[in-house]
Amino acid sequence: MTTLPEKTDRKLGLVIDLDTCVGCHACVVSCKGWNTENYGAPLSDQDPYGADPTGTFLNRVHSYEVQPEEGAAQLIHFPKSCLHCEDAPCVTVCPTGASYKRTEDGIVLVNETDCIGCGLCAWACPYGAREMDAAEGVMKKCTLCVDRIYNDNLPEVDQVPACVRTCPAGARHFGDLGDPDSEVSQLVAERGGMDLMPEQGTKPVNQYLPPRPKDELDRTAAPEDSEIDVLAPYLNPVADSPKGFLGWLDKTLEKL
Amino acid sequence: MHPAPSVIIFTTLSGLGFGLLFWLGLGFPAVTGWTAFAFFAIAYALAVGGLLASTFHLGHPERAIKAFTQWRSSWLSREACTSVAALVVMGLYGAGLVFFGERWALLGWIGAALSLLTVYTTSMIYAQMKTVPRWQTPLTPVLFLTLAITGGAILSGEVTAALVLLLLAAVVQVIWWQRGDGALAGSGTNLATATGLGKPGQVRAFEPPHTGTNYLLREFVHVVGRKHAMKLRLIALVLGYALPFALLALPFNHVFALLAVLSHLTGIAASRWLFFAEAEHVVGLYYGKR
Numbered sequence A: 001m002t003t004l005p006e007k008t009d010r011k012l013g014l015v016i017d018l019d020t021c022v023g024c025h026a027c028v029v030s031c032k033g034w035n036t037e038n039y040g041a042p043l044s045d046q047d048p049y050g051a052d053p054t055g056t057f058l059n060r061v062h063s064y065e066v067q068p069e070e071g072a073a074q075l076i077h078f079p080k081s082c083l084h085c086e087d088a089p090c091v092t093v094c095p096t097g098a099s100y101k102r103t104e105d106g107i108v109l110v111n112e113t114d115c116i117g118c119g120l121c122a123w124a125c126p127y128g129a130r131e132m133d134a135a136e137g138v139m140k141k142c143t144l145c146v147d148r149i150y151n152d153n154l155p156e157v158d159q160v161p162a163c164v165r166t167c168p169a170g171a172r173h174f175g176d177l178g179d180p181d182s183e184v185s186q187l188v189a190e191r192g193g194m195d196l197m198p199e200q201g202t203k204p205v206n207q208y209l210p211p212r213p214k215d216e217l218d219r220t221a222a223p224e225d226s227e228i229d230v231l232a233p234y235l236n237p238v239a240d241s242p243k244g245f246l247g248w249l250d251k252t253l254e255k256l
Numbered sequence B: 001m002h003p004a005p006s007v008i009i010f011t012t013l014s015g016l017g018f019g020l021l022f023w024l025g026l027g028f029p030a031v032t033g034w035t036a037f038a039f040f041a042i043a044y045a046l047a048v049g050g051l052l053a054s055t056f057h058l059g060h061p062e063r064a065i066k067a068f069t070q071w072r073s074s075w076l077s078r079e080a081c082t083s084v085a086a087l088v089v090m091g092l093y094g095a096g097l098v099f100f101g102e103r104w105a106l107l108g109w110i111g112a113a114l115s116l117l118t119v120y121t122t123s124m125i126y127a128q129m130k131t132v133p134r135w136q137t138p139l140t141p142v143l144f145l146t147l148a149i150t151g152g153a154i155l156s157g158e159v160t161a162a163l164v165l166l167l168l169a170a171v172v173q174v175i176w177w178q179r180g181d182g183a184l185a186g187s188g189t190n191l192a193t194a195t196g197l198g199k200p201g202q203v204r205a206f207e208p209p210h211t212g213t214n215y216l217l218r219e220f221v222h223v224v225g226r227k228h229a230m231k232l233r234l235i236a237l238v239l240g241y242a243l244p245f246a247l248l249a250l251p252f253n254h255v256f257a258l259l260a261v262l263s264h265l266t267g268i269a270a271s272r273w274l275f276f277a278e279a280e281h282v283v284g285l286y287y288g289k290r
Helices: A026-035 A120-124 A162-166 A183-191 A244-255 B005-026 B033-057 B061-068 B075-100 B105-127 B139-155 B159-181 B191-195 B215-220 B224-249 B254-277 B282-287
Strands: A012-017 A059-067 A074-081 A099-101 A108-110 A172-176 A207-209 B202-207
Touching: A012 A183, A026 A059, A026 A074, A026 A162, A120 B215, A162 A172, A172 A183, A183 A207, B005 B033, B005 B075, B005 B105, B005 B139, B005 B254, B033 B061, B033 B075, B061 B075, B075 B105, B105 B139, B139 B159, B139 B254, B159 B224, B191 B202, B191 B282, B215 B282, B224 B254
Parallel strands: A012 A207
Antiparallel strands: A012 A172, A059 A074, A059 B202, A099 A108
16 A cells, blocks of 8 residues: 555654765665665666766765855765655555555565556655666665664674665764654754755655854954964065066066 | 656647547537547547557556556556546447447546546646646646647537637646746745755755766756747647647638647647656756756
């Protein structure tokens, strides 16, 4: 059934710290690495070593420049994958029932043997979280590494999504966002976690932590700040006009 | 949005086909025997041809039967169900006209209603998309339904109705375009809400996630054709509405009627191409595009 569950027992999801992400794309690589050889169809590439390479990814890292009113611009690296929305528009549009949201943990999944590859779910997703695999003709999306997080064959430390496990900056956190006492929920509360495109009404489970204010070393000191540039007068240029031959040349050329 | 030929052909032809079935169901023109057969053959060729074209863009058309299951939630599934229901009911009604010379009026009315319902479900697939503000308006079903009824009137030779409907459809078309041009800006979704980074300052897409293209850019960010949008709108207005109107307003002649149909079909195909090519999906914002 592609109707959404009234409520889910848990809300498993990611918290992504835009302050900490260094834009290394390690999460992109580990995601592709894990998911191309585990749950469902592989994530194919087309013309991977040629002139026009493309491929299926479940996680991509954008970079944005933010220019404040005053001060230097900031570069924000912005990983984006499925947000496992509570009100997931991708699920209800599915004509075959291939897309569904799990009642037990809220993960949005695609049953690939039911998917006809119509692409409508990707149309309905405002975040670009779903990509049709060009080789398999079925819709691929983040599974929250459902085949890792419940996998008792893996050491406990590995029972988190591949992107979270691999992030060298600690910018990705995994947990139950439905439980207000969970570490991720507390992190969100503490740092003012936010929804992407809240006006779309999708109620995303994944949360983004905004970048913290940067220090202001880039600001030049105001002239009245004599404490700072006490030696500045001594560093002023001594000669404001050239002397000697150059001075003569300068004057002569001015006259011409 | 990528203007996929299969979807343009599908919505244009099947809209026209179900439009003709609507008129036939109401008993216009009142035909029986071989004449009825010809009318029904044209309507089915258009409606079924369009539906078949739509399966070409599926990754797995062999599983299409599963698309009949989710009518409770999915407009695409509803479209599959209503289109088959309309074709079956109109098939029985048509058989009565062709083979028995009998008009089973009730069946015809039900078939006509189902034909319109099919066009409505098609339009709702687009009109439900909050991600494409240009489409998300009740005007989209109004446009699709008006065009289907208008095309059906031209094909069924209901000249007076066709003339009135062509004027009406042209007005709806222009209003739809007008509204659409401000839809993305008016939707409240922009790069600041998409990234949540609007508070610290002005956001600009600095670097995309990859140097090449991807499925999202191919499917949702179509910029090339928009350059000629105004010219194409004019072509759509002239071929789709003005020229058929002029041809039908002249004393009736089968050649003129055929030309009116072909001109209308071409114009509506151009309009439908724009329907996709001009539509901005909000995911483009993440790439600094629209």
